[in-house]
Amino acid sequence: MVSLGGRQAAEGAVTLTGNPFVDTGLAVISSMADNGRGLNDIEELTIEHVSQVYGDGTALARANSRLKSFTMLFTSNSLLTQPSIKRREVRETMYRAVLSGLLAHVGSDNHTVLARCQACGAERSLDFKSVCRESLKGLESLKSEAKVVGRDWFPLAGSLGSDAQALPGASRAVHLCAKCLFAVHYLPLGVFLLDGRLAVLQCTASDFWYDLLRGISREILRRVRAGIDDTLWAKGGSSRFVSQLLSLFRELKSAHAAYDLRPGTTLQVWRFTNSGASAECEIEEVPSTALVFLQEAASLGLEHEIEKLLEQDRKRERSFFRCIAEQRDYAGLYPQGRWAGASPVLYALYQTRICGRSASEIRIARRLASHLGRSLGGKEFADLQRREAFREGLRHRNRIRRTMADMTRCGEFCLGDYLSLFPPVDSDSGLTAAWGGWDVLSYYVHHASDASPIPGVADNIHPERAEKEQIVRYYANTIFDYLMAEHGRARFESQVIGRLARNAIGSTWLRRLFVILAEEHAHFSYGHWRRLCCLDDGRTSTGELLFQMRLLWIEWLKTGWTTSLPAPPLTWVATSGLSRDVEGQLYEVVTDYVRQRGLSRFRRDVLMPMRKGDMGIGWFRTQLVREEEDDSGENEGWTEEQWVDFLRDDEGMSMTSERLFQLHLCIAELYRRQRDEATSRHE
Helix, strand or coil: CCCCCCCCCCCCECCCCCCHHHHHHHHHHHHHCCCCCCCCCHHHCEHHHHHHHHCCCHHHHHHHHHCHHHHHHHCCCCHHHCCCCCCHHHHHHHHHHHHHHHHHCCCCCCCEECCCCCCCCCCCEECHHHHHHHHCCCCCCCCHHHHCCCCCCCCCCCCCCCHHHHCCCCCCCCCCCHHHHHHHHHHHHCCEEECCEEEEEEECCHHHHHHHHHHHHHHHHHHHHCCCCCCCCCCCHHHHHHHHHHHHHHHHHHHCCCCCCCCCCCEEEEEEECCHHHCEEEEEEECHHHHHHHHHHHHCCCHHHHHHHHCCCCCHHHCHHHHHHHCCCCHHHCCECCECCCCHHHHHHHHHHCCCCCHHHHHHHHHHHHHHHHHCCHHHHHHHCCCCHHHCCCHHHHHHHHHHHHHHHCCCCCHHHHHHHCCECCCCCCCCECCHHHHHHHHHCCCCCCCCCCCCCCCCCCHHHHHHHHHHHHHHHHHHHHHHHHHHHHHHHHHHHHHHHCCCCCHHHHHHHHHHHCCCCCCCCHHHHHHHHECCCCCECCHHHHHHHHHHHHHHHHHCCCCCCCCCCCCCCCCCCCCHHHHHHHHHHHHHHHHHHCHHHHHHHHHHHHHHCCCCHHHHHHHHECCCCCCCCCCCCECHHHHHHHCECCCCCECHHHHHHHHHHHHHHHHHHHHHHHHHHHC
16 A cells, blocks of 8 residues: 655645556656646645636546546446547546535545545445436436446446455445546546456655656657557556666666665556456556566666567466466566577576576576586587477486585585575475576576676575575485495495486485495484385385485595584484384284394394395284184284285385385384493493
């Protein structure tokens, strides 16, 4: 809502209301006041200015009768365009008479009723029927339905969603004051089309809002004088609106070298239609980030480049305006075909101000692109420059990952750099990276030698990223310590790092390490596995986790890492993924085995063969499925039919390998707990 800034209103002042339709009309009047030069401050508007602009109403009536926006605002049933009144001059005379009557009652208590104005909140509203009767004396009588306030006098009055349509038999007329009813008839000189709908503006900074509307109003008046009756920006509305904002910022910079938007300034765009049963309105916000971006672009002299971009806009839902308003990336910034893309300065400004990327992300992408340019052959590098290259399967993305690993080996890259460019997606399942980094990289492979300044944005690490990085570091460190102790550095480099580089290691390898490490560590349960490696749809996805650990392992091999990291404060539940009944039976199996033969025998006879694959699902079957029941019915365990059902999912498909993984993790966990309890008793 626009604000008066707390200043005392002068006597006779016509103040803003907070209603976008009324305030737009007042802004138009202000821009036409003072002999056409316009008021410098809308808060200077008085009733004298309004009367001066209106005169006898002839100019307004003639302009509105021609403008196509008028019937869009007030319907074809408006008095000025009423088809039942054949003579145009009669319609204009009657229209002027009513408007003059409205103006005469602005600030007056005559012909008012004790009902609040539903547009501005004034304590009293106008008895519109009485004013019409008085104003039209001696003229052709007004239709009865025109004697109440409807959409033909105020946009959206009694439209979709109101009691007038929901309960027509019980509806009542809208209550409005004289000022609101009069001011809205200057709307045709202050509205524009945005994506097929009329639009009016509101803003949290009244001075900026007024400067913007004054420019729009003057453009419409210029068109009226030139005989152009089409609604402003009937074609390319969103592009023209952005151009208007850029033009305003350019003018403000010229007039005020140190001009800055007030912090947090936002612009609300009311897009609406007032015709037929489809009458409706929606409010879109142009956030402060978008306005700051446009202001900075104008200050850097980028407005002409942006206007060239706007000429390419084809689809409304992906237009430049929509993208900056919704704070998402804009496809027109990227090279495509003969289009060379935006300049590096504009691209970096857009990414940091609109997409929320930090300056370090841009620098990392440039550094990576520069390394690719030096290390790849011309043909291979040119192949990466195709817009769709990174979306064509994994081939090109894996090539980039190999380069990241090579740079890490040389100390030119690290996991922190990777996570800056590819932050983790905020999700409760699986470790996945945001796609946006590939788009940034796809731009900079065309500008590998760019060294232009990047707008400085603080590199604030999101808590989600910091938490997931800590988790990855813990699991990578635990696996690293185990494999280095078991196999040594040379074998680790060849059998782990080397195989990862060839994509020869995947979920099977990682599962094996999980069941081994579950014997020693609490954070290797099936529940932890799912949080790390399973997506929301249940599919296993270990590629992202393995690549991030690969970068860490390369870095640690280079630096001689020897420190063991403590477990992070995980809030994940260490579930087995099995029912309580199954967990209970496995607990009895493990406990009985340990009681009869000891912990070391259980590890040697069960867990070690399980690791090697010498024992599998068959062992669990022998422990859980009962033999043929004896006459006493005392045998416990599952029937064969229950066991078969256990090995199938809800759709009847086999899930034997998944069940084996769950069961193995569960007995490894039970072994670890019993061993820890035994150790505690001896201590």
